[in-house]
Amino acid sequence: MAEAGIPGYAYGAREVARSPVSLEELDLLRQTVLFTGEDERYLRMAGEVLEGRLDELLDVWYGFVADHSHLVYYFSSPEGEPIQEYLERVRERFKRWVLDACRRPYDQEWLDYQQEIALRHTREKKNRTDGVEAPEEVSLRYMISFIYPITATVRPFLEEGGRPAEDVEKMHQAWFKAVVLHVTLWSQPYAREGSF
Numbered sequence: 001m002a003e004a005g006i007p008g009y010a011y012g013a014r015e016v017a018r019s020p021v022s023l024e025e026l027d028l029l030r031q032t033v034l035f036t037g038e039d040e041r042y043l044r045m046a047g048e049v050l051e052g053r054l055d056e057l058l059d060v061w062y063g064f065v066a067d068h069s070h071l072v073y074y075f076s077s078p079e080g081e082p083i084q085e086y087l088e089r090v091r092e093r094f095k096r097w098v099l100d101a102c103r104r105p106y107d108q109e110w111l112d113y114q115q116e117i118a119l120r121h122t123r124e125k126k127n128r129t130d131g132v133e134a135p136e137e138v139s140l141r142y143m144i145s146f147i148y149p150i151t152a153t154v155r156p157f158l159e160e161g162g163r164p165a166e167d168v169e170k171m172h173q174a175w176f177k178a179v180v181l182h183v184t185l186w187s188q189p190y191a192r193e194g195s196f
């Protein structure tokens with residue numbers, strides 16, 4: 001079920017990895033980041049606010065990556081040149097991820113695609129989807145530290161959505177929790193056997 005128009009986006013497809021995390025374990029993780037039904041509702045609202053501004057949001061995130069050679073490195077050829085087609089293809093999937101994070105039910109299908117995205121950041125699957133020769137793995141330390149910019153930079157977009165300040169705060173908290181939840185799941189392939 002490759003989504004029309006987004007090369008490499010494979011949500012729900014048969015070839016997608018199966019998550020080693022059970023739905024029960026996911027539930028405990030949700031509890032651990034204090035993710036509730038209210039957060040789900042505010043994420044839906046955030047999806048409405050962000051939907052029309054995905055390109056601008058991606059401009060901010062990609063600008064941040066481009067400004068840091070240690071980050072753009074992961075999108076670069078062995079000669080150290082950023083691979084434009086790779087950046088562009090991932091950008092489309094990244095845009096779709098924003099909406100998926102806000103709108104998809106966090107069920108088995110979602111859990112499985114998180115494992116797929118996790119593997120796509122590691123030597124198991126990175127570069128394969130786009131057929132590129134870039135560094136084989138994004139270092140875990142950057143996966144985790146990226147949580148902050150991905151969270152902080154969304155705030156102005158939420159503020160500009162014209163919702164009351166209280167809603168903006170709740171949307172932002174829900175987004176923060178969702179990003180932590182995603183990156184926690186994406187850290188699984190990096191963990192020593194039995195340590196996740």
Ligand code: HEM
Pocket residue numbers: 008009010065071072074075090093094097117120121125126127128129130138142143144146147150179182183
């Ligand atoms: C792929 C999000 C951290 C580099 C992706 C995709 C998403 C994403 C949504 C596309 C998934 C798909 O194929 O459907 C995030 C988030 C991060 C994070 C939310 C942390 C909060 C990083 C960091 C780097 C990075 C720190 C290093 C610069 C990449 C690369 C790909 C990718 C190179 C393409 C992987 C491939 O070859 O398939 N990321 N990412 N990501 N990300 Fe990240």
